[in-house]
Amino acid sequence: MAKHQADHAEKVEMNVSEIILGSLNKGLGAMDSPLSVPQIVDQRWNLLHEDLSLPTAVLYEEKLAHNLAWMQQFIQAYGINLAPHGKTTMAPALFTRQLQTGAWGITLATAHQSRVAYEHGVRRVLMANQLVGKQNMEIVSRLLRDQKFEFYCLVDSAQQASHLGEFFSAHDQRLNVLIELGVDGGRAGIRNPQQLQEMLAAIHQWRDAIAICGVELYEGVLQDETAIRTFLNQAVELAAKLAKGNHFDRNPAILSGAGSSWYDVVAEVFSAADIAYPLEVVLRPGCYLTHDVGVYRQAQEKILSRNPIARKMHSGLLPALQLWAYVQSIPEKDKAILTLGKRDAAFDAGLPTPSLHYRPGQAAPRACPSHWELIRMMDQHAFMKISEGDGVRVGDMIGLDISHPCLTFDKWRYLPVLDSNFQVIDVVQTFF
Amino acid sequence: MAKHQADHAEKVEMNVSEIILGSLNKGLGAMDSPLSVPQIVDQRWNLLHEDLSLPTAVLYEEKLAHNLAWMQQFIQAYGINLAPHGKTTMAPALFTRQLQTGAWGITLATAHQSRVAYEHGVRRVLMANQLVGKQNMEIVSRLLRDQKFEFYCLVDSAQQASHLGEFFSAHDQRLNVLIELGVDGGRAGIRNPQQLQEMLAAIHQWRDAIAICGVELYEGVLQDETAIRTFLNQAVELAAKLAKGNHFDRNPAILSGAGSSWYDVVAEVFSAADIAYPLEVVLRPGCYLTHDVGVYRQAQEKILSRNPIARKMHSGLLPALQLWAYVQSIPEKDKAILTLGKRDAAFDAGLPTPSLHYRPGQAAPRACPSHWELIRMMDQHAFMKISEGDGVRVGDMIGLDISHPCLTFDKWRYLPVLDSNFQVIDVVQTFF
Numbered sequence: 001m002a003k004h005q006a007d008h009a010e011k012v013e014m015n016v017s018e019i020i021l022g023s024l025n026k027g028l029g030a031m032d033s034p035l036s037v038p039q040i041v042d043q044r045w046n047l048l049h050e051d052l053s054l055p056t057a058v059l060y061e062e063k064l065a066h067n068l069a070w071m072q073q074f075i076q077a078y079g080i081n082l083a084p085h086g087k088t089t090m091a092p093a094l095f096t097r098q099l100q101t102g103a104w105g106i107t108l109a110t111a112h113q114s115r116v117a118y119e120h121g122v123r124r125v126l127m128a129n130q131l132v133g134k135q136n137m138e139i140v141s142r143l144l145r146d147q148k149f150e151f152y153c154l155v156d157s158a159q160q161a162s163h164l165g166e167f168f169s170a171h172d173q174r175l176n177v178l179i180e181l182g183v184d185g186g187r188a189g190i191r192n193p194q195q196l197q198e199m200l201a202a203i204h205q206w207r208d209a210i211a212i213c214g215v216e217l218y219e220g221v222l223q224d225e226t227a228i229r230t231f232l233n234q235a236v237e238l239a240a241k242l243a244k245g246n247h248f249d250r251n252p253a254i255l256s257g258a259g260s261s262w263y264d265v266v267a268e269v270f271s272a273a274d275i276a277y278p279l280e281v282v283l284r285p286g287c288y289l290t291h292d293v294g295v296y297r298q299a300q301e302k303i304l305s306r307n308p309i310a311r312k313m314h315s316g317l318l319p320a321l322q323l324w325a326y327v328q329s330i331p332e333k334d335k336a337i338l339t340l341g342k343r344d345a346a347f348d349a350g351l352p353t354p355s356l357h358y359r360p361g362q363a364a365p366r367a368c369p370s371h372w373e374l375i376r377m378m379d380q381h382a383f384m385k386i387s388e389g390d391g392v393r394v395g396d397m398i399g400l401d402i403s404h405p406c407l408t409f410d411k412w413r414y415l416p417v418l419d420s421n422f423q424v425i426d427v428v429q430t431f432f
Numbered sequence: 433m434a435k436h437q438a439d440h441a442e443k444v445e446m447n448v449s450e451i452i453l454g455s456l457n458k459g460l461g462a463m464d465s466p467l468s469v470p471q472i473v474d475q476r477w478n479l480l481h482e483d484l485s486l487p488t489a490v491l492y493e494e495k496l497a498h499n500l501a502w503m504q505q506f507i508q509a510y511g512i513n514l515a516p517h518g519k520t521t522m523a524p525a526l527f528t529r530q531l532q533t534g535a536w537g538i539t540l541a542t543a544h545q546s547r548v549a550y551e552h553g554v555r556r557v558l559m560a561n562q563l564v565g566k567q568n569m570e571i572v573s574r575l576l577r578d579q580k581f582e583f584y585c586l587v588d589s590a591q592q593a594s595h596l597g598e599f600f601s602a603h604d605q606r607l608n609v610l611i612e613l614g615v616d617g618g619r620a621g622i623r624n625p626q627q628l629q630e631m632l633a634a635i636h637q638w639r640d641a642i643a644i645c646g647v648e649l650y651e652g653v654l655q656d657e658t659a660i661r662t663f664l665n666q667a668v669e670l671a672a673k674l675a676k677g678n679h680f681d682r683n684p685a686i687l688s689g690a691g692s693s694w695y696d697v698v699a700e701v702f703s704a705a706d707i708a709y710p711l712e713v714v715l716r717p718g719c720y721l722t723h724d725v726g727v728y729r730q731a732q733e734k735i736l737s738r739n740p741i742a743r744k745m746h747s748g749l750l751p752a753l754q755l756w757a758y759v760q761s762i763p764e765k766d767k768a769i770l771t772l773g774k775r776d777a778a779f780d781a782g783l784p785t786p787s788l789h790y791r792p793g794q795a796a797p798r799a800c801p802s803h804w805e806l807i808r809m810m811d812q813h814a815f816m817k818i819s820e821g822d823g824v825r826v827g828d829m830i831g832l833d834i835s836h837p838c839l840t841f842d843k844w845r846y847l848p849v850l851d852s853n854f855q856v857i858d859v860v861q862t863f864f
Binding site: 026027087119136138159160189327330343383410 | 459462547548588618763769774825
């Protein structure tokens with residue numbers, strides 16, 4: 001494993017081309033024409049000076065840096081590897097940060113996402129999904145022409161294996177796959193020995209075009225720790241069985257799992273796996289980078305309470321992504337309307353939470369009263385419950401924490417990065 | 433009104449700069465480098481030849497053209513005006529189509545959206561929202577430097593009016609506003625005579641900076657036709673009151689309402705308004721352009737049954753936006769996993785509906801069996817309920833109709849436009 005750890009640095013190639021931001025994007029400051037990131041930093045936009053057009057989604061640099069370091073330290077304590085799920089942010093500048101902090105590679109969900117990562121310098125991608133369809137295979141095939149590009153995707157059926165074999169054989173290429181293990185009631189992944197045997201038979205018809213490199217699962221479809229441990233052990237057993245049958249074309253074989261809610265349990269079980277064949281354990285949480293104050297804070301609190309290593313680390317993850325909007329109307333004494341809606345924030349795992357209240361001209365934002373709460377979101381508006389006498393006014397700014405980073409990121413093409421003085425010190429671009 | 437109808441053509445200025453599509457976008461075909469729209473059309477991508485990377489979101493040209501004509505005919509039958517809500521698509525190429533078909537202007541929800549429309553040639557914008565915040569006012573102020581640009585936004589409080597007056601007075605500009613009428617339990621908008629008087633007093637302190645041009649409401653916050661008719665009549669009464677008090681700075685005054693569910697009732701009530709002052713009625717539906725098979729089909733069926741003019745028109749609206757995804761796994765006999773998720777489709781008003789089933793190589797798609805149904809969506813996956821023996825396979829393509837166009841459009845930066853042979857004949861770009 002040390003060897004693979006050592007050469008991760010080779011897997012980071014910075015994108016040399018300068019990023020130019022178009023001037024027609026929401027949440028930024030005044031731009032008469034497209035600007036580069038350094039040019040934008042030169043504008044010295046400050047959120048509190050109302051230099052940004054609200055609503056905006058901002059990242060806080062200190063918290064990002066904290067979360068990056070926290071997760072890398074956690075992963076290293078287990079002697080395993082991190083391939084953060086890039087679908088969360090789809091921001092290549094953040095992929096680069098993750099790789100520079102020590103990530104083994106970047107996980108992605110589609111061929112398109114894999115290409116975005118490749119074009120921004122990522123040279124090791126775990127596509128934690130089935131590769132299906134002519135044009136998607138074509139995208140991957142083109143990337144594989146670069147011998148420095150290391151790519152893995154999932155396979156879970158004979159039909160899919162045959163499609164892959166046919167395509168990559170015709171292209172004289174060999175595709176690395178991980179066998180996905182599933183669970184009844186779950187998502188993709190083989191459920192039983194018959195599916196496994198049929199799939200292996202299909203793969204073995206295309207040995208020159210498909211290389212079996214490991215075993216993968218996504219435990220996040222389950223809700224219960226006992227069921228998850230059973231599922232994880234099944235993956236270890238499957239890896240042992242494949243090793244014994246000489247099915248692996250990679251040494252070490254990859255053993256991969258973990259979304260953002262159970263990565264501690266996956267780390268514990270997989271790092272202890274002993275199957276008489278070398279294993280490279282790869283975990284794939286994505287939401288740790290920005291964290292949230294909703295579903296993932298809840299999940300993280302459980303991790304901090306149950307995991308001995310997380311407990312020993314001096315702090316947990318911090319919410320690094322925040323939305324800012326104006327109060328546009330207070331039409332009823334207990335209701336403020338904000339300039340923010342489903343177009344700007346995730347709403348599938350709880351609505352955003354009012355956190356900071358700022359009136360332009362004041363020295364600094366204050367914490368929102370705890371009874372301020374979003375009770376509804378429409379496409380472009382949010383309804384915030386207030387009380388008479390709270391002293392909120394039209395034109396005030398509200399900073400809102402979020403639940404579910406993934407579906408918040410995909411509402412934004414550019415996110416300003418702020419220092420602790422709310423000064424814009426960087427802008428990250430997304431590619432959804 | 434005839435005069436205003438006549439000069440709408442002046443309000444369409446085509447964007448002369450050629451649109452270049454970046455090569456890193458999902459749902460398109462193979463692109464080694466950015467291409468212009470004509471270059472893309474030259475590629476002769478065909479959905480059924482698997483030339484597009486799925487998932488993709490496509491528009492059907494014939495259905496778009498049908499819907500454009502249908503709504504314009506409906507609006508003209510009432511002798512009123514259409515300012516389609518552009519926030520639905522945020523696709524300036526579609527704004528141009530709407531204006532060319534006879535729309536009076538384009539409605540938008542934010543300063544950012546208004547700027548996007550302006551930069552693509554739209555010269556009359558109704559921003560159906562309060563304008564709040566220094567940078568947002570700055571965006572509008574810059575646009576107003578073009579004397580050919582006609583802009584209206586909403587005002588509903590003394591505080592907001594004072595902010596606007598202060599800003600635009602300092603910029604030696606006069607801002608056109610519509611007074612928003614609201615309803616208890618609703619969104620923004622004045623609720624009572626006291627709010628009105630305070631707001632008018634604030635506006636009159638800034639007469640050189642704020643011009644009162646009409647009255648606006650959004651009836652879509654109500655669910656009941658009787659309540660909506662009452663609300664609409666209140667708006668007419670407010671317009672009469674403002675006319676009588678000589679508050680209008682525009683002749684005719686604008687009277688505007690209508691989302692996509694009640695535009696027929698608004699057309700009926702507002703077109704019949706008689707207040708001894710000239711009125712220009714402007715309706716703002718947005719979802720008619722692509723329609724759907726969910727909430728807006730339900731609303732449209734009610735319109736077709738209750739409205740005499742809609743009933744006489746030979747057909748209703750057609751669903752013009754469809755998503756396509758692959759079957760990536762069939763892990764259980766009654767469950768197929770599709771390469772499509774919350775990252776690709778609205779899910780707040782019903783999940784997408786499987787409509788077409790196509791196996792690459794077949795002559796044409798067939799209708800999906802009616803028991804195929806999405807039962808769950810995750811970020812990048814959908815679970816489709818099937819039955820054993822349905823003959824679905826990994827690698828098959830599924831076309832899905834949608835519910836709620838707005839939150840589907842904002843998941844896509846480019847949408848291919850297809851002819852009836854599933855050939856790509858155009859690509860529209862969005863600016864969210």
